[in-house]
Amino acid sequence: MKQTFKLIKIFDIPIEINYSWFAILGLIIFTLAKGYFPATNPELTEGYYWLMAVIAALLLFACLLAHELSHSLVAIKNKLPIHGITLFIFGGVAHLAEEPATPLVEFKMAIAGPIMSLLLALLFFLLSELSFIFGFPHYWLTLANYLLMLNLAVAVFNLIPGFPLDGGRILRAAIWWFSGDLKKATGIASAFGKGFAFFLIAIGLFNLFTGSIISGIWFIFIGLFLEEAAETSYRQAMMKNILSGIKIGNIMTTNLITVPADLPLNKLLDEYFFRFRFTTFPVVENDQLLGLTSFHAIKEIPREKWPELSVKEIMLPISEDFTASKELDVSQAMLKMANNGLGRLLVIDNNRLIGLVSQRDVMRLFELKTELGG
Numbered sequence: 001m002k003q004t005f006k007l008i009k010i011f012d013i014p015i016e017i018n019y020s021w022f023a024i025l026g027l028i029i030f031t032l033a034k035g036y037f038p039a040t041n042p043e044l045t046e047g048y049y050w051l052m053a054v055i056a057a058l059l060l061f062a063c064l065l066a067h068e069l070s071h072s073l074v075a076i077k078n079k080l081p082i083h084g085i086t087l088f089i090f091g092g093v094a095h096l097a098e099e100p101a102t103p104l105v106e107f108k109m110a111i112a113g114p115i116m117s118l119l120l121a122l123l124f125f126l127l128s129e130l131s132f133i134f135g136f137p138h139y140w141l142t143l144a145n146y147l148l149m150l151n152l153a154v155a156v157f158n159l160i161p162g163f164p165l166d167g168g169r170i171l172r173a174a175i176w177w178f179s180g181d182l183k184k185a186t187g188i189a190s191a192f193g194k195g196f197a198f199f200l201i202a203i204g205l206f207n208l209f210t211g212s213i214i215s216g217i218w219f220i221f222i223g224l225f226l227e228e229a230a231e232t233s234y235r236q237a238m239m240k241n242i243l244s245g246i247k248i249g250n251i252m253t254t255n256l257i258t259v260p261a262d263l264p265l266n267k268l269l270d271e272y273f274f275r276f277r278f279t280t281f282p283v284v285e286n287d288q289l290l291g292l293t294s295f296h297a298i299k300e301i302p303r304e305k306w307p308e309l310s311v312k313e314i315m316l317p318i319s320e321d322f323t324a325s326k327e328l329d330v331s332q333a334m335l336k337m338a339n340n341g342l343g344r345l346l347v348i349d350n351n352r353l354i355g356l357v358s359q360r361d362v363m364r365l366f367e368l369k370t371e372l373g374g
């Protein structure tokens with residue numbers, strides 16, 4: 001299942017939201033409406049607190065988006081294609097199709113986000129000063145102050161020198177600049193990222209045992225998230241490095257088992273799924289690829305309907321999401337497979353199916369290449 005959904009497109013960049021964001025959004029609104037706003041504006045009523053909390057949370061969301069967009073715009077300016085932006089709990093991730101070509105490009109890209117957050121903090125500082133000078137209602141001041149503090153926190157947190165945080169990317173750019181070795185730079189910057197993650201977890205555990213349960217859980221939660229991010233980003237960077245230049249046409253499986261479009265579902269189960277035990281099969285008619293059928297789709301359909309329905313009626317029709325040309329780079333194919341939720345791509349030539357690659361194939365190739373590389 002996909003963990004994100006598409007929200008909008010800005011500058012032609014698709015913006016996706018990770019579902020975890022809603023939990024955090026709810027938590028932010030709740031703590032603001034029950035804690036911060038009643039404490040700073042005791043004269044207002046409950047309804048106001050909730051309204052202000054929602055406004056503050058949405059503005060915070062816009063600030064995080066501005067932070068991510070500034071990374072992406074620098075990337076685009078330096079001719080690095082961006083596949084999209086995913087907003088997570090603590091900000092976001094811009095999906096780069098390739099690694100930056102030089103340390104300088106990496107540095108400019110990484111620093112753009114924190115600069116944007118600092119500028120936003122400055123903006124909210126000026127707004128809070130103005131509302132003070134002109135005697136605006138007090139809640140304007142508290143709202144501006146909240147966003148000032150949050151943007152400062154986002155800038156500072158992201159400047160921590162642990163990959164894949166912005167500060168970690170800056171550190172990587174610096175080591176890369178001095179050593180000329182991207183691989184080494186990535187290794188060191190990721191190690192810093194992990195070290196910082198363990199530091200946060202340790203603080204969290206300390207808080208837990210000294211009675212600060214909530215902040216303890218927060219620290220542990222953020223630490224675990226960062227640890228995982230450091231590990232995956234390191235692996236992805238290594239993969240891009242090792243697999244760069246390889247086309248999927250060179251590694252695809254070519255002896256494929258396909259199913260006819262008019263096959264009834266009971267036969268699809270007996271003659272294909274149970275016999276070959278794959279989770280998906282390409283659907284082909286007259287040498288043309290029509291779509292992809294999955295075991296998952298059959299499970300949703302009541303058993304008594306199986307003989308009446310054919311493969312054509314339940315398949316995913318052919319789409320850009322799960323097809324590719326044999327010229328596609330393996331590293332880009334990995335990105336596509338991660339995004340389509342299927343973990344595989346059908347390789348086509350003029351709608352004719354010529355092969356298949358799966359995430360597992362690429363991982364295996366990566367393992368073999370790494371083993372050889374020492």
Ligand SMILES: [Zn+2]
Nearest residue numbers: 113114158166
């Ligand atoms: Zn950033």
